[in-house]
Each structure stands twice: as C-alpha cells, then as structure tokens.
Amino acid sequence: MQRVLSFLEMFRRSRRPGDLIFALGFVALSAVLAALLPWQVRWLPRLPAPAQPAFWPTIGVAMMLGFGLLHLAATWVSPRLAGRREEVLLWLRSLEYVGWFVAYVVIVPLLGYLPATVLFAMTLSWRLGYRTGRTLGLAALFGLGTVLVFKAGLGVRIPAGALYSGLPDSIRSFAMSRL
C-alpha cells in the first residue's frame, strides 16, 4: 500500500479549484465512450487494423481514458483547494450567456440580421451593466458596423429576415441582400 501511495505521490502537481471535478467528469465521459465503442464503431472482416473504420475512434478513446486516468491520479493526490463550489458556479454562470446567444440565433431569421444584431448588442450591454446612453449607443454602433462589414461588405451568408418582406419595394431587395 505504501508503495502505491509513493507512486501516486510522484504525480502530485499544483492545480486549481474545480480540477478534480473536471478530471472525474472527463474520465467518466471517456469510460462511457469506451463502453459504447462496440455499438458506435464497426470492425469489418478481412481488413488490417489501420484500415478499419473503428481504428482511429478507438485510439482516440483509449488516449482519453489512459491520459485521463493519469490526470485524475495527479489531481487526486494533489492538495485540496478551497473554492471548488464557487468555481463550478462560475462555469454554470456562462450558461446564461449561452442562452442569450441562442436567443440571438433564433431572432436573426425573424427580425433580420441588422435589427437583431443592434438589439442583441444593446440588450447584452445593458445586462452586463453598461447602461448609460453612451455605452448603449456604442453597442448599437458596433452592431451596425459588424453588419456593414460582414454582410454588406464581405457578403457572408446570413439569410434575410422574415420582417424584411414587409418593407417597401424600393428598399426590400437591398435590405434582403445587404442588411
């Protein structure tokens, strides 16, 4: 037992709060993927190993599991750090901004790229605490600039908003192709 402990002691390293939770999660994910290998990839008859469709996914999962276990061992034997709960809560706080982003993605095809972008920039700026007329105005200007550079200038593929079909004939096609 003492020899095992000495061996694990060799892996000790400096780390950050939340590292153990991540390491456990990564190994659990790798183990699940390894267990799913027989169902998710196929080994075909009469083919050498490197030509098998299953070869590279198996290599990937094996690396994840092998190195993941080493990483977990290193984390496990390192000193515990305070602040693990706060760190995980901070990770979860990012989900709010994922939500904001998904809302933006959903409204672009409805409102159109320009109105949705200006609205998103101003709303998110307000949410982040920049609520003065100047910061909100700069956010709107940044949204407008982004649309002008990418959609009007570089012509990136972003579909026209459903709202644009209600615009007067004179500007509808311009709005649909450029804004």
Next chain:
Amino acid sequence: MSDIISAVHLLMQWQVIAALLVGSVGGVIIGAIPGIGPAVAIAILLPATFSLDPLVGLALLLGIYGSSMYGGSLPAVLINTPGTAVNALTTYDGYPMTQQGQALRALGLAYGASFFSAIVSILALVLLSSVLAKVAPLFGSREIFLAALLGVVLVITAHKGQVAAAGMMAGLGILLQSVGMEPVQYTMRFTFGQDWLIQGLDLIVVVLGLFAFSQAFVLMVEPEDKPTAKPIEGSMFRAIGEVFRYWRTALTGSGYGVLMGIIPGVGEFTAQFLSYTTARKRSKTPEMFGKGSPEGLVASESANNAVPAAAMIPLLALGIPGEALTAMMLSVFYVHNVIPGPALFRDQLDFVYALYLALLVLNVIVILFMLVSSNFLIKVIRIPTRYLGMMILLLSFVGVYSLRNSVIDCMLAAGFGVFGLILKRLNLPIVPLILGMVLGSIMEVKLRAAMGRVDGLADFVSRPISALLVIAIIWLVFNAIRTGVRDMRVRAALAAE
C-alpha cells in the same frame, strides 16, 4: 526568376494589398486589446475568407497572425498585462522599464526586436524554400503520416507538467475528427443515430467554440477590468533604432524562433524560454533580468515574432500545421483546393513566393503603423473587459452562422465555448485538441494510403526519412517518460522532506 515576377504580380492585386493592410493594422489592434488575441480573430474571420480568393484570404489571416504580437507588447509594457499570451515574458522587463520612466524606450525595443526577427525569419524561410522544394517530394504517404504522428507526440510532450492533460485533449481531438460517416467503408462512427452528426463535426465550429466563444464567456463571467495607461511622448523612430545595439541578442532570439517555429507543436513559449535564458547567461548584467533589462526584452520579443514565418514551413512543405493558427489556415487552403505539400512547390511556386512577400510587406506596414499609433492603441486597450466579451460574442455569431446557416452549429459552438471556458479557467491546454483533430485526420488518410505499399512495421523504417521520423518519435516518447519520472521523483522526495 519568372516565379518571383509572377509572385509580385499576384501580390500587386488591390484586393491582396487591401487584405494585408486590414489584416496588419487589425492584427495590431487585436493584439493590443488584452483578451482577444489572434486565435479569436482568425477563428471569427475564417469563414468570411472562404468566399475570397485564396491569396486574399491568406493575406488577411497572415496579416493578423504576423502583426498581433507587435500590438500585444504594448499592454505588456505599459500595464503589465500581455495583449497576447506569447507576450507574457515581455512583461518581465518591459513593465519595470515603464515604472522606471522608460516606456518609450521599452516599446521601441519591443517593436524593433519584433521587426528584426520577422525579417530574419522571412529570410530563413526564403533560403530554406529551395531546400524544401527538393526535400518535400521525398515525403510520401508514410512519411507524412509519421510527420503528423511526430506532431501529436511533440504537442503532448511539449506541455511540461501537463502531459496527461495534453494527451487526453489530443485523444479527444482524434475522436472528434472521426465522428460521422467513415468515407471509405461508409460505416457510422459515434453518430448515436443522429442525422446531424453524419457529416461529422466541422473543425471551424470547434475552433470558434474553443477560442472565440470561450473567450467571450470568460470575459463576461469574470470580474470587470478596465486597464489604464499613460500617453507616450518622444520619438518612436529613434527608440526602435536602439535594437541594433542588441543585435546579437535579437539574432539569437530570431534563431530560436525560427527553429522552434519549424518544429510542429513547440511554438513561441519554448523559443522565448531558450532565448531569454541564453541572453541572461551571456549578459554582462544578468542581475537586471526581470527588473527592466533591455536585453531581456529584446530576447523575448525577437523569439516570439520569428515563429509565424517559420511555422509556415511545415505547413507549406508537408501540409502539417504546427499549432492552432496554422491549423486554421490549413482549412483556407483546403477550401480553395490548394493542397499544401510537395506538389505546391512544384506546381504553384509563384503562390508560395507571393506568401513570403506578403509576410515581408505586412511587417513593413506594421512597423510604419507602430511609429505613429501607440497613443491611439492606448485608447483601444481601455475597453472594459466585459464589454469586450459582448463584442466577441457578436462577432462569433458571424463566424459560425455564416458557415451553413445551421442553428445546430451555433449550439455546438456555444457548447464547445463552455468547455473551452472550463479549460481556460483550469489552465488546461486547448491546442492539443485542435491539433488532435487536424493531425488525426491527416494520419487516418495517409496511413490508409500507405497501407497498400506497406507489408509490415519494418517498411516504416525502410526509407531514410521515415526511419529518421520513427527514431525521433521513439526518442521523444522515451525522453518524455524518463524526464517525467525523474521530475516526479524529485517532487516526491521534496514532498517527503
């Protein structure tokens, strides 16, 4: 000679010049803002460049890649915050010089060293190109497979103290690139019966998630930071010229930068470490290093800015990217059906020369811009960090949504963004994941192509280059294990005391 004239013609197109101007100036500004960095900017712009001519798109991305480190030295020197990660060592001597009232001198030395090393590395690239043109055709499928495998081994072993984390991320990258329908036997791999996974995971979506979205989320969830810096007064031209007093240090740093840039997976940090250590050993005033030494500053900046041009060598000659930014550029090549590798040197040498010239021109544009723009850039670095997060998120949408107007891509990118945020918060490496995806794909294709001509493992060492690559791989793995065990024993002995 005709290839060079043709290259000049290619470069003289107004779209290429405009792309270089926008990329260079934009790269400096992006580099100067702590929290963005070239990886975020290139990830966002990547899909937009797919609709451009290949040279125009590459000129834009090269402009950002080659110029961001100039900009990154500004906040490193003035506010002790590196603009890009590779400017971290610049803070060691740059900021103490600012505290001693020598901000202008420090900035001049940083810009001068960056320019000096960029020119040296471009010259090295040009000189090496004739050698490359001869050596590159000797790389068949098995050599390219082994070179990619060497890249994976290097990117894992280069992460000292984080080898296990780098290995598991590289494994995840190899797995992610294999998801979807396998293109030869048409079997499904990790699709879980989902139609949207049949096409596989787009590298750009993963790159955008891990670099751009994650950075936006990091900035928005972390406490506010509003950097401040005082304006600069005096002649920048004279300050830049002082770098020639330290030409030996700059040349050594450039040499390390070129060497480390060529080797896949190693990059700027190792080059800087070697350059800085050598400069301190040779210095008459080693005690000044870390307290405002001009030599330390020159050593650091010359090493990091020599890497971008050198990193193009394995990319152009073998199609093997050495780090995340060249991996992103590789996708621009593929989208335009320009395949880097031996054939590129044989069939499109003018295109290769045009890229070299573009690197040279962008550095001239940048140094001219730096002469007059420092006080403008000081205003830019004052942008509050959470506000910056909002801006990055807004721009990231363009990158991911314009790929194929897919809501699923957006959700995936946001998911990888959260994963990237966790990695960044825990200080775990992201680059091995990206290189795992890119090199995993190359290894799969090239190993399969080599199988027809390989009867057994012995055939992998039957040709000189493949034998050398196998020896290098074995040596690296053996050395990494030996060093790792030795370090851990030392650590365990210290802990026992």
